Amino acid sequence: MPSYTAPTKDLQFLLHDVLNVTTSDVPGYDELEAEFTGAVLEEAGKISSEVLTPLNAVGDTEGCRFENGVVYTPTGFKDAFEQMKEGGWTGLDMPEEFGGQNMPYVMGTAVGEMFSSANQAFTMYQGLTHGAASAILAHGSDEQKATYLPNMVSCEWTGTMNLTEPHCGTDLGMMRTKAEPQGDGSYKITGQKIFISAGEHDMAGNIIHLVLAKIVGGPEGIKGVSLFIVPKFMVNEDGSLGARNGVACGKIEEKMGIHGNSTCVMNYDGATGYLLGDEHKGMRAMFTMMNEARLGVGMQGLAQAEVAYQNALEYAKDRLQGRDVTGVKNPDGPADPLIVHPDIRRSLMDQKSFAEGARAFILWGATLIDAAHRKGDKDADGLVSLMTPVIKGFLTDVGYDMTVKAQQIYGGHGYIEEWGMSQFTRDARIAMIYEGANGVQALDLVGRKLAQDGGKYVMAFFELMRSFIKENSGDEAIDRDFMEPLKKASKDLQASGMYFMQNGLKNPNNALAGSTDFMHMFGHVCLGYMWARMALAAKAALDSGTSDKAFYETKLATGRYYMARHLPITAVHLARIETGAEPVMALEAANF
């Protein structure tokens, strides 16, 4: 049975040594003293390890059960959900006026990583609710906020997002679900939505569905899509629950993973809905929270990689198999532990250097979102919007690969469900797909974000790399191990951008054929940048005579590994990109 220990120390290092949150002028950051954040993380880690982790395998094995329109969650989920509510974990970064704790988003993200590592399927129930509540917070009328938010912030009621239909996922302009105005401000919603996470379950008094639909008679395609609030139970004026609305779960899906979360077909049969935001502006309303939602999914990639790594590491230390070729390490035992073997070590270093780099990247992204939301910092907003597809696509692609590496360390035991390593890969797999499949992330990055505001944000990113390297050069070892590789990788990224500019106008496929390569190389540059920042922080701590030398020296060694063994891949991505559309598009579809 896998275990999980929250990476509290690493998170504290990032918040305070690397990101220096308390020196930020973002409103609320002054309260993030190390003692305070340490206490929050400690408590979150405790509930993660003690309450959520033991339910992870239960959720996977039992799954959800569908009977007569009702979905039953796995044994123990209900109790755990109550504990999450009682602990106030559901509204950490929500406004106090609706019952939240008003902490910055960066704290919600740090804590969210723990919950996701411990139990991704379970954490999705509150994650989806958070997303739906954020949409109502951003676009709802005062009345809508008052009606729904207090119960959603506390997770008395949960929320969902309804986008996909059987014939359309990415291309939502083809949507068929319709909304008929009733003259009283309400609409009748009719249609079928699929892949609705937490669409129906037994842990909440009400479920508030946010549903994309087309108002009858509105514009064709994506421009005619509006967003609606459709409660499972109608809410009376006094806040009590009324009649059941015309929405029901038709079935739940059998999936590769996240069995503990119900993935529902939702049938809307003239259900009463209320417009959220403006008519025909549904996509815009849905996408207000996109950066956060996608960062949250990128975080899931990290979270599964982290917990899988922790367990692989334990196994590598415990399992005795073979001898260290450079000399026996465990002379009293029948063999040495796996961790003596260089190829096992390589795999563990891949996992460790990814997880710590990804964690830094995500928290940095979260501080940019806080700067955008709490301070109205447009540059931060532009930068994080540019990087959002990278955070989502790169971290979930690589995060998944890391769970596979972790599973591999177990040998045959990794394939047996009892050991739990298979679940990490099966659960991690979904993050590459939902919230915009990773190919769509790459398209968003290359087809939209690069050129946004005349390329302003990608220029700013390159300038950030340039000035960072310039300002922090001078130490021989740091330059050699961190700044030089970062400079090289950053140049490869710039050369790719240049290739797109010069060749994409002629034929956009010259850019799009390299979109996934570009997203991945961008990810490596970001992780390289974060490792350089972590290295500087570690060096500063060592120079100042820290008492925790091992921690900071380990940081430096782990960073060196990432820079030396992973950053060089940018050259290959560049080489692929520079082959352009021709090799990719050479075949007629019929000749495949």
Place this chain on the structure above:
Amino acid sequence: MPSYTAPTKDLQFLLHDVLNVTTSDVPGYDELEAEFTGAVLEEAGKISSEVLTPLNAVGDTEGCRFENGVVYTPTGFKDAFEQMKEGGWTGLDMPEEFGGQNMPYVMGTAVGEMFSSANQAFTMYQGLTHGAASAILAHGSDEQKATYLPNMVSCEWTGTMNLTEPHCGTDLGMMRTKAEPQGDGSYKITGQKIFISAGEHDMAGNIIHLVLAKIVGGPEGIKGVSLFIVPKFMVNEDGSLGARNGVACGKIEEKMGIHGNSTCVMNYDGATGYLLGDEHKGMRAMFTMMNEARLGVGMQGLAQAEVAYQNALEYAKDRLQGRDVTGVKNPDGPADPLIVHPDIRRSLMDQKSFAEGARAFILWGATLIDAAHRKGDKDADGLVSLMTPVIKGFLTDVGYDMTVKAQQIYGGHGYIEEWGMSQFTRDARIAMIYEGANGVQALDLVGRKLAQDGGKYVMAFFELMRSFIKENSGDEAIDRDFMEPLKKASKDLQASGMYFMQNGLKNPNNALAGSTDFMHMFGHVCLGYMWARMALAAKAALDSGTSDKAFYETKLATGRYYMARHLPITAVHLARIETGAEPVMALEAANF
């Protein structure tokens, strides 16, 4: 529900245009006329698509059932197994004297790919039997051959391989299963074996277990391991079945995939066993068939990649989503098919160029095995032994990645079990683990095979690349698209070997830290070599005015893609390798 179409045309192209089997002087190859191989492949394709494919999802969903020591295979498996027996598919490359058809191994491999694509879990029952029968064929006494082989070749009886124990897999020297001589030539076998594929099931009259065990009083460690034949039912002198032997299945495992194959815990409780081959030479006997067994697993990596690709391709042609940015392709439909999108195309080209390259690599390897076995060609044996860990490790690592890519094309539907794409990834995952985990393959390659016979075979491999490029250069397009990239990749591989030689002596970890990188770059060079050979064959066909221009032009385009977009990765593997042991081994185990 996924479908499968056997790649008969591609196999024929490889056998006849690329490998020119009929011109070989390997005994039996003269019979492999195109008409004959075409007829065999056609029939094998038919039974694969019509009988095995429909049972693939059944096997996954139902799995095997264990009740009171009996294992029940999924619905339909028994009937299908009868059809395989009746068709003579179980003994294709076995000697005629034991009921086989005496075809070369290359034919068994070509047909085996189809069966594995169609239903890996099912095909394992006969695959394991084939392996056990091969061991008896190579090491058994005449009496043992006569007793077991006819029924094993026909699959009236099936076979197993028993190596792993709970505390040891790779490190078999730690084995505890013991064999006590009974004075009558037989032994009493006692111990527990785990992960025994097809260890118990309801499709055969008898199960012949090959079991590694230590003869009491023999040498310590791996040098005291012997191989035994332990039948489930004793075999009487007249060939009829006698009493049940002291071996039983204790439980079957819940696994990530290959649910249709029973993975058994086998308990030996004083079971009667017969020495196969020499005392204390069990590992050697087991490993006689290693090249074949590992090539067979590498083939499974290809097989799952192939069937996953076929279904991803169908979906990409059918599913309408979004519009071609260079101009609408399906004006009468609500959207264009997925295949118009460059990033989808990239993924499909990755899959197609891998599958066709891997198929060529495997068949080439199989011809080398035939040359070694049928003609006693020691050079062929050395070369294929060198490449065996590459075939197994590289093709299963990349094959798995390809199933993940295929699944990704389905978006959310790829995660739902009903669509079948998840099963391909879950089934493909095991091939990276069993028959020696891929890290062990890399260790075998770098730690053993490179230096074998003074490095003779790796030198021969480099000489083969050099002379091939030299002899086939001269055409401008072929040189630019194939020979130059192959030369470059081959040089990177040579440089890696040089690094190992120069630095491995000082510290073997300098070589072992780069073992997986070396295995992968070796794989890319081999696939590059095969693509260059295929390109030459395609060009020759086009030059001679073939009527099937589209097929050969597609070959060239697919090969160009692989050379341009995949071969450059060798530079990164070299860069990683040249960082040596330091970054990999920098941390103390306690500091992870």
